[in-house]
Amino acid sequence: MRHCLLAWLCLLVVVLAAGWHGAASAHQAMSGWSYPYTCCSDRDCAEIAPDTVREGAGGYQVTVQPGSHPMWPKVRADPLVLAIPYRESKASPDGRFHLCIDGSGNLLCFFAAIGGS
Secondary structure: OHHHHHHHHHHHHHHHHHOOOOOOOOOEOOOOOEOOHHHOOOOOEEEOOHHHEEEEOOEEEEEEOOOOEOOEOOOOOOOEEEEEEHHHEEEOOOOOOEEEEOOOOOEEEEEEOOOOO
16 A cells, blocks of 8 residues: 555656656747747747847858846956858748847747748
8 A cells, every 4th residue: 555655656756856847848939929848948049139140151151248148147358259151041920130049049949930030
């Protein structure tokens, strides 16, 4: 009887830890669409200003100033500059630019405002 009760309690803890939906969910862009979980773990993604993005031959150059992205805080001394080939970009669902990076500044996902925004 004790083993059965212990098993049920363990199952309850696992269900509560995973959430009732059973899958992790990513956070949302300010316009309301959800970033894919493969790009984000609740803080890696953020909308970026159009003037931080330059389009050139073969892709985009994105410059992130310290403090302008949750994963690139003000304590960073230098801006982060990323060269993102077109093949690594995704179309933005809301027509705005969004950047997902990890704490080291490595690219996770980039959502491009096709045609500029």
